[in-house]
Amino acid sequence: MIQVQNLTRFYGRTPAIQEVSFEVEKGEILGFLGPNAAGKTTTMRILTCYLPATSGSAKVAGFDVFNQSMEVRKRIGYLPEQPPVYMDMTVKSYLNFVAKIKGMDSRDRKNRVNDVMEKTAIVDVQDSVIRKLSKGYKQRVGLAQALVHNPDVLVLDEPTVGLDPNQIKEVRGLIKSLAGNHTIILSTHILTEVELTCERAVIIDHGKVIAQDTIANMTQRKRGASRLVLQVDGPTSQVRDKLAGVHGVKKVNTDGAMHYDIECDSGRDARRELAQAVVQNGWGLLELRAKDFTLEEVFLNLTKEDGGAKS
Protein backbone atom coordinates (compact mmCIF):
# COMPACT_ATOMS: atom_id res chain seq x y z
CA MET A 1 0.00 0.00 0.00
CA ILE A 2 2.83 2.32 0.88
CA GLN A 3 6.30 2.06 -0.57
CA VAL A 4 9.02 4.38 0.58
CA GLN A 5 12.39 4.22 -1.08
CA ASN A 6 15.57 6.03 -0.08
CA LEU A 7 13.65 9.08 1.02
CA THR A 8 15.90 12.00 1.89
CA ARG A 9 14.92 15.48 2.92
CA PHE A 10 17.18 18.41 3.70
CA TYR A 11 16.18 21.61 5.47
CA GLY A 12 18.81 23.93 4.13
CA ARG A 13 21.94 21.92 4.79
CA THR A 14 20.65 19.87 7.68
CA PRO A 15 19.24 16.51 6.74
CA ALA A 16 15.94 15.72 8.45
CA ILE A 17 15.77 12.20 7.10
CA GLN A 18 18.28 10.21 5.10
CA GLU A 19 17.69 7.19 2.90
CA VAL A 20 14.53 6.12 4.68
CA SER A 21 12.97 3.01 3.15
CA PHE A 22 10.08 0.90 4.33
CA GLU A 23 6.89 -0.69 3.11
CA VAL A 24 3.45 -1.07 4.57
CA GLU A 25 1.03 -3.78 3.51
CA LYS A 26 -2.66 -3.19 3.02
CA GLY A 27 -4.64 -3.24 6.26
CA GLU A 28 -1.56 -3.17 8.45
CA ILE A 29 -0.77 -0.82 11.34
CA LEU A 30 2.82 0.34 11.24
CA GLY A 31 4.36 2.01 14.26
CA PHE A 32 6.78 4.75 13.44
CA LEU A 33 8.93 5.01 16.49
CA GLY A 34 11.57 7.53 17.36
CA PRO A 35 12.54 10.26 19.81
CA ASN A 36 11.57 13.85 19.16
CA ALA A 37 13.22 15.41 16.12
CA ALA A 38 14.10 11.99 14.69
CA GLY A 39 12.38 12.75 11.38
CA LYS A 40 9.00 11.15 12.01
CA THR A 41 6.98 14.22 11.17
CA THR A 42 9.08 14.99 8.12
CA THR A 43 8.52 11.50 6.74
CA MET A 44 4.80 11.78 7.36
CA ARG A 45 4.63 15.17 5.74
CA ILE A 46 6.28 13.81 2.65
CA LEU A 47 3.87 10.88 2.54
CA THR A 48 0.90 13.23 2.82
CA CYS A 49 2.22 15.48 0.02
CA TYR A 50 2.76 18.39 2.38
CA LEU A 51 6.49 18.51 1.72
CA PRO A 52 8.41 17.38 -1.32
CA ALA A 53 11.36 15.10 -0.71
CA THR A 54 14.88 16.15 -1.66
CA SER A 55 15.47 12.74 -3.20
CA GLY A 56 14.02 9.27 -3.17
CA SER A 57 10.47 8.29 -3.86
CA ALA A 58 7.31 7.40 -2.02
CA LYS A 59 4.20 5.74 -3.36
CA VAL A 60 0.82 5.56 -1.71
CA ALA A 61 -1.74 3.16 -3.19
CA GLY A 62 0.43 2.97 -6.29
CA PHE A 63 0.52 6.74 -6.85
CA ASP A 64 3.68 8.78 -6.54
CA VAL A 65 3.35 11.43 -3.83
CA PHE A 66 5.05 14.04 -5.96
CA ASN A 67 3.87 13.41 -9.50
CA GLN A 68 0.37 12.19 -8.72
CA SER A 69 -0.11 14.22 -5.61
CA MET A 70 -3.84 14.86 -6.07
CA GLU A 71 -4.59 11.15 -6.41
CA VAL A 72 -2.62 10.43 -3.26
CA ARG A 73 -4.35 13.20 -1.32
CA LYS A 74 -7.77 11.78 -2.14
CA ARG A 75 -6.74 8.47 -0.61
CA ILE A 76 -4.98 9.64 2.50
CA GLY A 77 -6.23 10.92 5.82
CA TYR A 78 -3.76 12.84 7.92
CA LEU A 79 -3.80 13.85 11.55
CA PRO A 80 -0.86 16.18 12.22
CA GLU A 81 0.57 16.55 15.69
CA GLN A 82 -1.57 19.62 16.27
CA PRO A 83 -5.10 18.72 15.16
CA PRO A 84 -5.83 20.99 12.18
CA VAL A 85 -9.14 22.33 13.42
CA TYR A 86 -10.73 25.72 12.91
CA MET A 87 -11.32 27.02 16.39
CA ASP A 88 -14.34 29.13 15.51
CA MET A 89 -16.33 26.41 13.72
CA THR A 90 -18.68 23.85 15.19
CA VAL A 91 -17.63 20.22 15.02
CA LYS A 92 -20.27 19.33 12.48
CA SER A 93 -19.70 22.23 10.13
CA TYR A 94 -15.96 21.66 10.35
CA LEU A 95 -16.28 18.00 9.37
CA ASN A 96 -18.63 19.00 6.58
CA PHE A 97 -16.07 21.44 5.26
CA VAL A 98 -13.32 18.81 5.38
CA ALA A 99 -15.54 16.31 3.56
CA LYS A 100 -16.18 18.95 0.93
CA ILE A 101 -12.54 19.81 0.26
CA LYS A 102 -11.66 16.12 0.20
CA GLY A 103 -13.95 15.97 -2.81
CA MET A 104 -16.93 14.08 -1.38
CA ASP A 105 -20.33 14.32 -3.05
CA SER A 106 -22.97 16.21 -1.14
CA ARG A 107 -25.13 13.06 -1.13
CA ASP A 108 -22.61 10.95 0.81
CA ARG A 109 -21.38 13.78 2.96
CA LYS A 110 -24.09 13.95 5.57
CA ASN A 111 -24.17 10.23 6.30
CA ARG A 112 -20.44 9.97 6.36
CA VAL A 113 -20.04 12.90 8.77
CA ASN A 114 -22.56 11.31 11.11
CA ASP A 115 -20.76 7.99 10.81
CA VAL A 116 -17.35 9.31 11.78
CA MET A 117 -18.81 11.35 14.60
CA GLU A 118 -20.29 8.17 15.99
CA LYS A 119 -17.08 6.24 15.48
CA THR A 120 -15.00 8.82 17.29
CA ALA A 121 -17.66 9.43 19.98
CA ILE A 122 -18.14 13.12 19.36
CA VAL A 123 -21.84 13.09 18.51
CA ASP A 124 -22.72 14.81 21.79
CA VAL A 125 -20.48 17.79 21.00
CA GLN A 126 -21.37 18.11 17.31
CA ASP A 127 -22.84 21.58 17.72
CA SER A 128 -20.14 22.91 20.03
CA VAL A 129 -17.57 25.39 18.87
CA ILE A 130 -14.24 23.57 18.64
CA ARG A 131 -12.42 26.24 20.66
CA LYS A 132 -14.45 25.25 23.72
CA LEU A 133 -13.65 21.54 23.51
CA SER A 134 -11.11 19.82 25.75
CA LYS A 135 -7.82 18.60 24.35
CA GLY A 136 -9.12 15.04 24.16
CA TYR A 137 -12.18 16.05 22.18
CA LYS A 138 -10.11 18.20 19.84
CA GLN A 139 -7.89 15.20 19.21
CA ARG A 140 -10.93 13.09 18.42
CA VAL A 141 -12.26 15.75 16.07
CA GLY A 142 -8.84 15.64 14.43
CA LEU A 143 -9.16 11.91 14.04
CA ALA A 144 -12.69 12.24 12.66
CA GLN A 145 -11.34 14.74 10.16
CA ALA A 146 -8.73 12.25 8.97
CA LEU A 147 -11.40 9.57 8.58
CA VAL A 148 -14.19 11.55 7.04
CA HIS A 149 -13.54 10.71 3.40
CA ASN A 150 -12.96 7.04 4.21
CA PRO A 151 -9.34 7.04 3.03
CA ASP A 152 -7.38 3.91 2.24
CA VAL A 153 -4.41 5.18 4.19
CA LEU A 154 -4.35 6.93 7.55
CA VAL A 155 -1.31 8.83 8.72
CA LEU A 156 -1.43 9.73 12.39
CA ASP A 157 1.29 11.87 13.93
CA GLU A 158 1.46 11.22 17.66
CA PRO A 159 -2.28 10.75 18.04
CA THR A 160 -2.23 10.22 21.81
CA VAL A 161 0.07 13.02 22.86
CA GLY A 162 -1.39 15.25 25.55
CA LEU A 163 -4.33 12.99 26.37
CA ASP A 164 -5.19 11.56 29.77
CA PRO A 165 -4.79 7.80 30.32
CA ASN A 166 -8.44 7.00 29.70
CA GLN A 167 -8.50 8.96 26.48
CA ILE A 168 -5.26 7.34 25.40
CA LYS A 169 -6.83 3.94 25.88
CA GLU A 170 -9.89 4.96 23.88
CA VAL A 171 -7.89 6.42 21.03
CA ARG A 172 -5.68 3.35 20.85
CA GLY A 173 -8.72 1.11 20.80
CA LEU A 174 -10.23 3.19 18.05
CA ILE A 175 -7.07 3.05 15.97
CA LYS A 176 -6.87 -0.72 16.39
CA SER A 177 -10.46 -1.11 15.27
CA LEU A 178 -9.67 0.79 12.08
CA ALA A 179 -7.00 -1.63 10.91
CA GLY A 180 -8.04 -3.94 8.13
CA ASN A 181 -10.20 -1.39 6.35
CA HIS A 182 -7.47 1.19 6.49
CA THR A 183 -3.73 1.01 6.25
CA ILE A 184 -2.34 3.00 9.15
CA ILE A 185 0.97 4.64 9.94
CA LEU A 186 1.21 5.85 13.49
CA SER A 187 4.10 7.82 14.82
CA THR A 188 4.97 7.94 18.47
CA HIS A 189 7.84 8.13 20.90
CA ILE A 190 6.15 5.78 23.35
CA LEU A 191 7.27 2.18 23.10
CA THR A 192 4.23 0.66 24.79
CA GLU A 193 1.96 2.40 22.36
CA VAL A 194 3.58 0.56 19.51
CA GLU A 195 3.43 -2.72 21.40
CA LEU A 196 -0.25 -2.26 22.11
CA THR A 197 -1.47 -1.11 18.72
CA CYS A 198 0.91 -2.08 15.96
CA GLU A 199 1.95 -5.24 14.25
CA ARG A 200 5.16 -3.90 12.89
CA ALA A 201 7.42 -1.00 13.72
CA VAL A 202 10.05 1.13 12.08
CA ILE A 203 12.49 2.72 14.47
CA ILE A 204 14.04 5.93 13.29
CA ASP A 205 16.72 8.03 14.90
CA HIS A 206 18.61 11.05 13.63
CA GLY A 207 16.81 10.72 10.33
CA LYS A 208 17.85 7.14 9.71
CA VAL A 209 15.96 3.90 9.98
CA ILE A 210 17.82 1.87 12.58
CA ALA A 211 15.47 -1.06 12.79
CA GLN A 212 12.30 -2.36 11.26
CA ASP A 213 10.69 -5.55 12.31
CA THR A 214 7.57 -7.12 13.74
CA ILE A 215 6.82 -6.31 17.34
CA ALA A 216 7.35 -9.96 18.32
CA ASN A 217 10.92 -9.90 17.06
CA MET A 218 11.63 -6.61 18.70
CA THR A 219 10.47 -7.73 22.11
CA GLN A 220 12.64 -10.78 21.74
CA ARG A 221 15.59 -8.53 21.35
CA LYS A 222 14.45 -6.68 24.36
CA ARG A 223 14.39 -9.87 26.35
CA GLY A 224 17.92 -10.53 25.13
CA ALA A 225 19.22 -8.17 27.76
CA SER A 226 16.75 -8.30 30.59
CA ARG A 227 17.33 -6.28 33.68
CA LEU A 228 16.12 -6.45 37.25
CA VAL A 229 16.06 -3.97 40.06
CA LEU A 230 16.40 -5.11 43.67
CA GLN A 231 16.22 -3.34 46.97
CA VAL A 232 17.75 -5.44 49.74
CA ASP A 233 18.23 -4.60 53.41
CA GLY A 234 21.62 -6.17 54.27
CA PRO A 235 25.42 -5.63 54.24
CA THR A 236 26.22 -4.24 50.82
CA SER A 237 29.33 -6.18 49.77
CA GLN A 238 27.99 -9.52 50.98
CA VAL A 239 24.70 -9.00 49.24
CA ARG A 240 26.45 -8.09 46.04
CA ASP A 241 28.67 -11.13 46.06
CA LYS A 242 25.77 -13.38 46.82
CA LEU A 243 23.62 -11.93 44.08
CA ALA A 244 26.45 -12.16 41.57
CA GLY A 245 26.74 -15.85 42.40
CA VAL A 246 23.18 -16.60 41.38
CA HIS A 247 22.91 -18.62 38.18
CA GLY A 248 22.23 -16.50 35.11
CA VAL A 249 23.33 -13.18 36.57
CA LYS A 250 25.87 -11.38 34.45
CA LYS A 251 26.55 -8.22 36.33
CA VAL A 252 25.52 -6.48 39.53
CA ASN A 253 25.71 -2.75 40.06
CA THR A 254 24.91 -1.03 43.29
CA ASP A 255 24.66 2.54 44.43
CA GLY A 256 26.13 1.59 47.84
CA ALA A 257 22.78 2.03 49.56
CA MET A 258 20.20 -0.70 49.18
CA HIS A 259 19.65 -0.59 45.44
CA TYR A 260 21.03 -3.23 43.11
CA ASP A 261 20.83 -3.18 39.37
CA ILE A 262 21.19 -6.60 37.82
CA GLU A 263 21.78 -7.67 34.25
CA CYS A 264 20.77 -11.21 33.40
CA ASP A 265 21.43 -13.67 30.64
CA SER A 266 19.08 -13.50 27.73
CA GLY A 267 15.83 -15.31 28.05
CA ARG A 268 16.39 -16.36 31.66
CA ASP A 269 14.20 -15.28 34.51
CA ALA A 270 16.43 -15.24 37.58
CA ARG A 271 13.93 -13.61 39.90
CA ARG A 272 13.02 -16.76 41.78
CA GLU A 273 16.64 -17.66 42.56
CA LEU A 274 17.48 -14.10 43.54
CA ALA A 275 14.61 -13.90 45.98
CA GLN A 276 15.62 -17.22 47.46
CA ALA A 277 19.22 -16.13 47.88
CA VAL A 278 18.18 -13.00 49.74
CA VAL A 279 15.69 -14.69 52.03
CA GLN A 280 18.00 -17.61 52.87
CA ASN A 281 20.59 -15.17 54.16
CA GLY A 282 18.07 -13.49 56.40
CA TRP A 283 18.18 -10.15 54.64
CA GLY A 284 15.09 -8.13 53.95
CA LEU A 285 13.82 -8.18 50.37
CA LEU A 286 12.20 -4.79 49.92
CA GLU A 287 11.76 -4.71 46.17
CA LEU A 288 12.24 -6.93 43.17
CA ARG A 289 11.05 -6.01 39.74
CA ALA A 290 11.90 -6.32 36.11
CA LYS A 291 13.04 -3.01 34.75
CA ASP A 292 11.23 -1.66 31.68
CA PHE A 293 13.39 -0.72 28.82
CA THR A 294 13.02 2.83 27.73
CA LEU A 295 13.13 3.71 24.10
CA GLU A 296 16.67 4.98 24.40
CA GLU A 297 17.78 1.68 25.87
CA VAL A 298 16.21 -0.18 23.01
CA PHE A 299 18.09 2.14 20.71
CA LEU A 300 21.31 1.47 22.53
CA ASN A 301 20.70 -2.26 22.40
CA LEU A 302 19.90 -2.13 18.75
CA THR A 303 22.84 -0.02 17.79
CA LYS A 304 25.19 -2.07 19.98
CA GLU A 305 23.92 -5.42 18.78
CA ASP A 306 24.14 -5.00 15.08
CA GLY A 307 25.87 -1.75 14.50
CA GLY A 308 22.83 0.09 13.23
CA ALA A 309 22.00 -2.52 10.63
CA LYS A 310 18.45 -3.05 9.59
CA SER A 311 16.71 -6.36 9.88
Add this chain to the structure above:
Amino acid sequence: MRNLLAILERELKSYFLSPVAYVVLGFFLVATGLFYYNIINWFDRMSMQSMMMAQQYRQMPQPINVNMMAIRPLFHNIAIIGLFLVPGITMRLFAEEKRQGTMELLATSPLSNWQITLGKFAAALVFYLVMLLATGVFVGLLFFFGNPEVMPILTGYLGLLLVGGCFISLGLLFSAFTENQIIAFVGAFAVNLAILSLGWLANFVGPNLAAFFSSLSPIEHFDDFAKGIVDTKHLIYYISFMFGAIFLTYVTVESGRWRGAR
Protein backbone atom coordinates in the same frame (compact mmCIF):
# COMPACT_ATOMS: atom_id res chain seq x y z
CA MET B 1 -14.41 25.52 -8.87
CA ARG B 2 -16.26 23.54 -6.23
CA ASN B 3 -13.14 23.54 -4.07
CA LEU B 4 -12.73 27.25 -4.52
CA LEU B 5 -16.30 27.80 -3.43
CA ALA B 6 -15.78 25.59 -0.39
CA ILE B 7 -12.84 27.76 0.69
CA LEU B 8 -14.80 30.93 -0.06
CA GLU B 9 -17.78 29.77 1.94
CA ARG B 10 -15.71 28.79 4.96
CA GLU B 11 -13.82 32.08 4.96
CA LEU B 12 -17.02 34.07 4.76
CA LYS B 13 -18.58 32.11 7.59
CA SER B 14 -15.55 32.64 9.73
CA TYR B 15 -15.60 36.39 8.98
CA PHE B 16 -19.03 36.67 10.44
CA LEU B 17 -18.23 34.37 13.34
CA SER B 18 -15.27 36.42 14.47
CA PRO B 19 -15.44 39.86 16.07
CA VAL B 20 -12.85 41.29 13.68
CA ALA B 21 -15.37 41.54 10.86
CA TYR B 22 -17.83 43.51 12.97
CA VAL B 23 -15.13 45.81 14.29
CA VAL B 24 -13.89 46.50 10.78
CA LEU B 25 -17.39 46.96 9.42
CA GLY B 26 -18.44 49.14 12.34
CA PHE B 27 -15.37 51.32 12.20
CA PHE B 28 -15.72 51.63 8.45
CA LEU B 29 -19.29 52.85 8.72
CA VAL B 30 -18.50 55.29 11.52
CA ALA B 31 -15.61 56.75 9.54
CA THR B 32 -17.48 56.96 6.25
CA GLY B 33 -20.48 58.33 8.11
CA LEU B 34 -18.43 61.14 9.60
CA PHE B 35 -17.00 62.07 6.23
CA TYR B 36 -20.46 61.87 4.71
CA TYR B 37 -21.81 64.21 7.36
CA ASN B 38 -19.03 66.67 6.67
CA ILE B 39 -19.52 66.54 2.95
CA ILE B 40 -23.28 67.05 3.22
CA ASN B 41 -22.73 69.91 5.62
CA TRP B 42 -20.39 71.56 3.20
CA PHE B 43 -22.75 70.85 0.32
CA ASP B 44 -25.52 72.51 2.30
CA ARG B 45 -23.49 75.63 2.88
CA MET B 46 -22.59 75.79 -0.79
CA SER B 47 -26.25 75.53 -1.76
CA MET B 48 -27.15 78.21 0.74
CA GLN B 49 -24.47 80.52 -0.59
CA SER B 50 -25.61 79.92 -4.09
CA MET B 51 -29.17 80.82 -3.08
CA MET B 52 -28.03 84.01 -1.39
CA MET B 53 -25.92 84.99 -4.34
CA ALA B 54 -28.89 84.40 -6.61
CA GLN B 55 -31.12 86.57 -4.47
CA GLN B 56 -28.54 89.33 -4.39
CA TYR B 57 -28.18 89.44 -8.14
CA ARG B 58 -31.86 88.60 -8.75
CA GLN B 59 -31.08 85.54 -10.88
CA MET B 60 -32.10 81.91 -10.89
CA PRO B 61 -29.91 80.01 -8.38
CA GLN B 62 -27.09 78.00 -9.95
CA PRO B 63 -27.87 74.30 -9.59
CA ILE B 64 -25.09 72.39 -7.82
CA ASN B 65 -24.26 68.97 -9.14
CA VAL B 66 -24.83 66.37 -6.39
CA ASN B 67 -22.72 63.76 -8.16
CA MET B 68 -19.77 66.04 -8.44
CA MET B 69 -20.00 67.90 -5.16
CA ALA B 70 -21.18 65.17 -2.78
CA ILE B 71 -20.84 61.68 -4.17
CA ARG B 72 -17.43 62.01 -5.73
CA PRO B 73 -15.72 63.25 -2.57
CA LEU B 74 -17.57 60.58 -0.59
CA PHE B 75 -16.24 57.87 -2.89
CA HIS B 76 -12.75 59.25 -2.56
CA ASN B 77 -13.03 59.07 1.19
CA ILE B 78 -14.33 55.53 1.05
CA ALA B 79 -11.36 54.51 -1.08
CA ILE B 80 -8.91 56.03 1.40
CA ILE B 81 -10.64 54.53 4.43
CA GLY B 82 -10.56 51.19 2.65
CA LEU B 83 -6.82 51.55 2.38
CA PHE B 84 -6.58 51.65 6.16
CA LEU B 85 -9.13 48.97 6.91
CA VAL B 86 -8.63 46.35 4.22
CA PRO B 87 -5.47 44.98 5.87
CA GLY B 88 -7.74 44.23 8.82
CA ILE B 89 -9.85 42.00 6.60
CA THR B 90 -6.97 40.24 4.94
CA MET B 91 -4.51 39.80 7.81
CA ARG B 92 -5.97 36.54 9.06
CA LEU B 93 -6.43 34.81 5.72
CA PHE B 94 -3.18 32.87 5.60
CA ALA B 95 -1.56 33.88 8.90
CA GLU B 96 -4.30 32.29 10.97
CA GLU B 97 -4.21 29.06 8.96
CA LYS B 98 -0.51 28.76 9.58
CA ARG B 99 -0.78 29.56 13.27
CA GLN B 100 -3.63 27.12 13.83
CA GLY B 101 -1.96 24.41 11.80
CA THR B 102 -4.95 24.18 9.47
CA MET B 103 -2.69 25.00 6.54
CA GLU B 104 -1.57 21.42 6.89
CA LEU B 105 -5.13 20.28 6.33
CA LEU B 106 -5.57 22.42 3.22
CA ALA B 107 -2.18 21.49 1.83
CA THR B 108 -2.80 17.76 2.20
CA SER B 109 -6.31 17.89 0.75
CA PRO B 110 -6.90 17.52 -2.96
CA LEU B 111 -6.86 21.30 -3.46
CA SER B 112 -4.48 23.28 -5.61
CA ASN B 113 -2.72 26.31 -4.20
CA TRP B 114 -4.54 28.37 -6.81
CA GLN B 115 -7.88 27.27 -5.46
CA ILE B 116 -6.83 28.13 -1.93
CA THR B 117 -5.41 31.53 -2.88
CA LEU B 118 -8.28 32.55 -5.14
CA GLY B 119 -10.89 31.29 -2.69
CA LYS B 120 -9.44 33.46 0.04
CA PHE B 121 -9.14 36.47 -2.25
CA ALA B 122 -12.76 36.07 -3.32
CA ALA B 123 -13.92 35.80 0.30
CA ALA B 124 -12.21 39.05 1.26
CA LEU B 125 -13.60 40.70 -1.86
CA VAL B 126 -17.12 39.62 -0.99
CA PHE B 127 -16.69 40.98 2.53
CA TYR B 128 -15.44 44.26 1.11
CA LEU B 129 -18.44 44.32 -1.18
CA VAL B 130 -20.68 44.01 1.87
CA MET B 131 -18.89 47.01 3.34
CA LEU B 132 -19.48 48.96 0.14
CA LEU B 133 -23.14 47.97 -0.02
CA ALA B 134 -23.58 49.30 3.50
CA THR B 135 -22.48 52.73 2.28
CA GLY B 136 -25.35 52.54 -0.20
CA VAL B 137 -27.48 53.99 2.60
CA PHE B 138 -25.60 57.27 2.35
CA VAL B 139 -26.01 57.44 -1.40
CA GLY B 140 -29.63 56.35 -1.15
CA LEU B 141 -30.40 59.28 1.15
CA LEU B 142 -29.16 61.62 -1.54
CA PHE B 143 -31.70 60.14 -3.95
CA PHE B 144 -34.35 60.92 -1.39
CA PHE B 145 -33.48 64.61 -1.20
CA GLY B 146 -31.99 65.29 -4.60
CA ASN B 147 -31.69 63.76 -8.02
CA PRO B 148 -28.19 62.41 -8.58
CA GLU B 149 -27.36 60.47 -11.74
CA VAL B 150 -27.25 56.70 -11.40
CA MET B 151 -24.54 55.72 -13.86
CA PRO B 152 -21.63 57.62 -12.30
CA ILE B 153 -22.59 56.07 -8.97
CA LEU B 154 -22.42 52.60 -10.43
CA THR B 155 -19.07 53.22 -12.10
CA GLY B 156 -17.89 54.74 -8.83
CA TYR B 157 -18.76 51.57 -6.98
CA LEU B 158 -17.06 49.52 -9.68
CA GLY B 159 -13.97 51.65 -9.18
CA LEU B 160 -14.16 51.23 -5.41
CA LEU B 161 -14.39 47.49 -5.82
CA LEU B 162 -11.31 47.52 -8.04
CA VAL B 163 -9.32 49.72 -5.65
CA GLY B 164 -10.38 47.45 -2.80
CA GLY B 165 -9.38 44.41 -4.83
CA CYS B 166 -5.87 45.83 -5.14
CA PHE B 167 -5.59 46.42 -1.41
CA ILE B 168 -6.99 42.96 -0.74
CA SER B 169 -4.53 41.25 -3.06
CA LEU B 170 -1.67 43.06 -1.32
CA GLY B 171 -3.02 42.19 2.11
CA LEU B 172 -3.34 38.58 1.05
CA LEU B 173 0.29 38.57 -0.01
CA PHE B 174 1.44 39.90 3.35
CA SER B 175 -0.73 37.39 5.16
CA ALA B 176 1.01 34.63 3.23
CA PHE B 177 4.41 35.89 4.39
CA THR B 178 3.88 35.34 8.10
CA GLU B 179 1.94 33.46 10.71
CA ASN B 180 1.54 36.60 12.77
CA GLN B 181 -1.59 38.61 12.01
CA ILE B 182 -0.16 41.84 13.40
CA ILE B 183 2.84 41.64 11.08
CA ALA B 184 0.52 40.86 8.17
CA PHE B 185 -1.60 43.90 9.06
CA VAL B 186 1.26 46.34 9.56
CA GLY B 187 3.10 45.15 6.45
CA ALA B 188 0.08 45.51 4.18
CA PHE B 189 -0.79 48.83 5.79
CA ALA B 190 2.69 50.25 5.27
CA VAL B 191 2.80 49.22 1.64
CA ASN B 192 -0.68 50.61 1.01
CA LEU B 193 0.43 53.87 2.52
CA ALA B 194 3.61 53.90 0.44
CA ILE B 195 1.56 53.37 -2.70
CA LEU B 196 -0.79 56.16 -1.72
CA SER B 197 2.10 58.52 -1.08
CA LEU B 198 3.37 57.82 -4.59
CA GLY B 199 0.35 59.81 -5.69
CA TRP B 200 1.29 62.68 -3.36
CA LEU B 201 4.86 62.54 -4.53
CA ALA B 202 3.57 63.42 -7.97
CA ASN B 203 2.88 66.94 -6.68
CA PHE B 204 6.52 67.56 -5.86
CA VAL B 205 8.31 66.35 -8.97
CA GLY B 206 8.51 67.56 -12.53
CA PRO B 207 5.65 67.03 -14.97
CA ASN B 208 7.15 63.95 -16.64
CA LEU B 209 7.80 62.14 -13.39
CA ALA B 210 4.49 63.34 -12.00
CA ALA B 211 2.59 61.43 -14.64
CA PHE B 212 4.67 58.36 -13.88
CA PHE B 213 4.17 58.50 -10.13
CA SER B 214 0.50 59.24 -10.23
CA SER B 215 -0.07 56.40 -12.64
CA LEU B 216 1.37 54.00 -10.08
CA SER B 217 -1.15 54.81 -7.38
CA PRO B 218 -4.44 52.89 -7.30
CA ILE B 219 -6.17 55.96 -5.87
CA GLU B 220 -5.25 58.13 -8.87
CA HIS B 221 -6.69 55.59 -11.25
CA PHE B 222 -9.88 55.68 -9.29
CA ASP B 223 -10.58 59.32 -10.20
CA ASP B 224 -12.09 58.59 -13.59
CA PHE B 225 -14.41 55.93 -12.19
CA ALA B 226 -15.73 58.45 -9.67
CA LYS B 227 -16.40 60.83 -12.55
CA GLY B 228 -18.34 58.14 -14.38
CA ILE B 229 -15.66 57.19 -16.90
CA VAL B 230 -14.72 53.57 -17.39
CA ASP B 231 -11.39 53.65 -19.19
CA THR B 232 -9.74 50.39 -20.25
CA LYS B 233 -6.39 51.84 -19.24
CA HIS B 234 -7.53 51.90 -15.62
CA LEU B 235 -9.18 48.51 -15.88
CA ILE B 236 -5.95 47.03 -17.14
CA TYR B 237 -4.02 48.73 -14.39
CA TYR B 238 -6.25 47.30 -11.67
CA ILE B 239 -6.49 43.84 -13.12
CA SER B 240 -2.74 43.53 -13.62
CA PHE B 241 -2.12 44.90 -10.12
CA MET B 242 -4.41 42.28 -8.60
CA PHE B 243 -3.11 39.51 -10.79
CA GLY B 244 0.47 40.40 -9.89
CA ALA B 245 -0.15 40.39 -6.15
CA ILE B 246 -2.24 37.22 -6.28
CA PHE B 247 0.41 35.51 -8.34
CA LEU B 248 3.08 36.49 -5.80
CA THR B 249 0.84 35.13 -3.05
CA TYR B 250 0.52 31.87 -4.91
CA VAL B 251 4.29 31.68 -5.33
CA THR B 252 4.78 32.42 -1.64
CA VAL B 253 2.39 29.67 -0.59
CA GLU B 254 3.99 27.25 -3.00
CA SER B 255 7.56 28.08 -1.99
CA GLY B 256 6.69 27.84 1.70
CA ARG B 257 5.86 24.25 1.00
CA TRP B 258 9.18 23.62 -0.70
CA ARG B 259 11.20 25.21 2.05
CA GLY B 260 9.28 23.29 4.65
CA ALA B 261 8.05 26.36 6.47
CA ARG B 262 4.71 25.91 8.11
